[in-house]
Amino acid sequence: MSSSNLQATASTSAIRNYNLFLLLVAGLGGLLYGVDVGIIGGALPYLEATSRLTPGQLSVIVAAVLLGATISTLFAGMIADWIGRKPFMVLSGVTFIVSIPVIALSHGYEPLFLGRLLQGISGGFIGIVVPLYLAECLSASSRGKGTGIFQWLLTLGIVVAALVGIYYSYRVQAVAATADAATLFTFKDQTWRRIFWVSLPPGLLFVLGSLLVTESPRWLFRRGKKEQALAALLRSRTPEQAATELREMEENAQAASAKLSSGGKSEGSLFRRKYLIPFILACVILSLNTATGINSVVQYNTDILLQSGLSDLHAHWGYVAFTCTNFLMTIVGMTLVDRKGRRFLLILGTSGIVISLICVGSFFLRTEKQSIDCGNLIQARVDADQQVTLKFDPSEAKRLLAAENYSGSVIDPNRASMVIIYSYGDFTSSTSVVRSDDAATPIQITRASAVPTNSVESFFKNPFANLDAARTAPLVIKKALIGRVPESSHGWLVALGLYAFVASYALGPGVCVWLALSELMPTRIRSNGMSIALTLNQLVSTTLTAIFLPFVSKFGYSSMFFLFAGFTLMYFLVSAFFLPETKGKTLEEIEAHFEGVR
Numbered sequence: 001m002s003s004s005n006l007q008a009t010a011s012t013s014a015i016r017n018y019n020l021f022l023l024l025v026a027g028l029g030g031l032l033y034g035v036d037v038g039i040i041g042g043a044l045p046y047l048e049a050t051s052r053l054t055p056g057q058l059s060v061i062v063a064a065v066l067l068g069a070t071i072s073t074l075f076a077g078m079i080a081d082w083i084g085r086k087p088f089m090v091l092s093g094v095t096f097i098v099s100i101p102v103i104a105l106s107h108g109y110e111p112l113f114l115g116r117l118l119q120g121i122s123g124g125f126i127g128i129v130v131p132l133y134l135a136e137c138l139s140a141s142s143r144g145k146g147t148g149i150f151q152w153l154l155t156l157g158i159v160v161a162a163l164v165g166i167y168y169s170y171r172v173q174a175v176a177a178t179a180d181a182a183t184l185f186t187f188k189d190q191t192w193r194r195i196f197w198v199s200l201p202p203g204l205l206f207v208l209g210s211l212l213v214t215e216s217p218r219w220l221f222r223r224g225k226k227e228q229a230l231a232a233l234l235r236s237r238t239p240e241q242a243a244t245e246l247r248e249m250e251e252n253a254q255a256a257s258a259k260l261s262s263g264g265k266s267e268g269s270l271f272r273r274k275y276l277i278p279f280i281l282a283c284v285i286l287s288l289n290t291a292t293g294i295n296s297v298v299q300y301n302t303d304i305l306l307q308s309g310l311s312d313l314h315a316h317w318g319y320v321a322f323t324c325t326n327f328l329m330t331i332v333g334m335t336l337v338d339r340k341g342r343r344f345l346l347i348l349g350t351s352g353i354v355i356s357l358i359c360v361g362s363f364f365l366r367t368e369k370q371s372i373d374c375g376n377l378i379q380a381r382v383d384a385d386q387q388v389t390l391k392f393d394p395s396e397a398k399r400l401l402a403a404e405n406y407s408g409s410v411i412d413p414n415r416a417s418m419v420i421i422y423s424y425g426d427f428t429s430s431t432s433v434v435r436s437d438d439a440a441t442p443i444q445i446t447r448a449s450a451v452p453t454n455s456v457e458s459f460f461k462n463p464f465a466n467l468d469a470a471r472t473a474p475l476v477i478k479k480a481l482i483g484r485v486p487e488s489s490h491g492w493l494v495a496l497g498l499y500a501f502v503a504s505y506a507l508g509p510g511v512c513v514w515l516a517l518s519e520l521m522p523t524r525i526r527s528n529g530m531s532i533a534l535t536l537n538q539l540v541s542t543t544l545t546a547i548f549l550p551f552v553s554k555f556g557y558s559s560m561f562f563l564f565a566g567f568t569l570m571y572f573l574v575s576a577f578f579l580p581e582t583k584g585k586t587l588e589e590i591e592a593h594f595e596g597v598r
Helices: 003-050 055-083 085-104 109-137 143-178 181-198 200-212 217-222 226-236 239-261 273-291 294-299 301-308 312-340 342-368 375-379 394-403 455-461 488-507 509-520 523-555 557-577 587-595
Strands: 388-390 416-424 427-430 443-445 475-484
Touching (some): 003 055, 003 085, 003 109, 003 143, 003 181, 003 200, 003 226, 003 294, 055 109, 055 523, 085 109, 085 181, 109 143, 109 217, 109 523, 143 181, 143 312, 143 509, 217 239, 226 239, 273 294, 273 509, 294 301, 294 488, 294 523, 301 312, 301 488, 312 342, 312 488, 312 509, 342 475, 342 509, 342 557, 375 475, 416 443, 416 523, 488 509
Antiparallel strands (some): 388 443, 416 475
């Protein structure tokens, strides 16, 4: 083999290895994002048992990640434009690393909140900068694979979090069988801290990888660093490909300059066709993507399976199977995204989501129609402190049903469910759905579980409420529904429906949403446009997560799933009739499409 052939082979090998390294760094970013989403699920039961925080404080701790992500996405685009994509990835990873010891070493509400907020800020940064960086660095032929790996490792992060939770669940169970109460308390306190420490190594690896990649060639070009931009392109492309893309950048820049010099409209205006249409499309797609209910179904999966008829152990393993389905189907989506295209997978995935959600909703509707309201009986048990404590076991379920003159056989007291909807003044809340065959913890209704502690919390919970009046208002039981817990066969049907839901999501929206976010936005507004779109995504996610339990308590799981199906149907229509195919196109070609040039 000649020396020139050897050099060409070595160059091709170096390009391939660097592209693989880019995919690895992207995957680590996705892994961190997944850990952000899933880690609290395994830690929360032990944090709740040992922290002595109120239910309201625990809810804020859980939601702090969403709050941090919402805040950070507002500024992520500006920071990415200011300091560059590479330094911003390093900053995102460092923020995550700092959050772990803040949480794991905390003693009290404030440091826990700060650590979780930092985790959310890191997640918001990563959700913007990694897809942005990949879109600007990878070639058109591998851009879908790169963003798919980000999503794939994101789902792996959720799987790992679920498995860590299962591992420590078995360990806590073993200690509970042999140790006294004080030892068990200490072990649970150590357990939730260890769960957070486990998530530290991926953050360290992500920071190390980010230090070793090049800066985005398009960011360098926009800063007037043409030679450095070409050098960055050459690390991941052949000389011919690099020259072609650099020439397209120059042509776009020259066209923009010519329009400005001739008195044309500013390239930065969002009201131009090439900016407005893709910006609106990206915002709509990002909002509808989370309106499918994916985050709510992930977070409340175990509760859903429990109420569908599965036992506690089977529900937890059902959640592990759910996360594994998500992970495996993401691999399928990755292999198809650059072959079949983004639009095809979105249409296929949203179709499957609609069908599966309607099926799951129909399963729940059959049992929810048979509930009995015993609100008056629970109202009579309100004590002088305007509180209720109720151990809902089989004997209590039998007494309540008998008092309501229920003589049917559909609701079995040994396998019944109960949820109580109540209010103090203007603030309405509900208990979690409990089962008579799992009466380890009694139902407790207190003023602290419904009434906010300060005016800021009150505003976000109900901006029109009278907080002072609620602090002395009597407890009013609005509903106390006793329902049938179906057989385990029904639970597995619901589980299969949820697996079909997450498989469809992973195949289409899960892989394609990050591509839609990064590919549709023109280069000039990409970072800020992505920030706005992802902020809308986070706001929709936060809202649906916050209303999930109250909505389910009042209207049932069936109504919640039908609502998700309605949003997903809108997603299908947008994908089918308004979204162009971007497979195999450079970012400059996509911009030209929306300008109406090509």
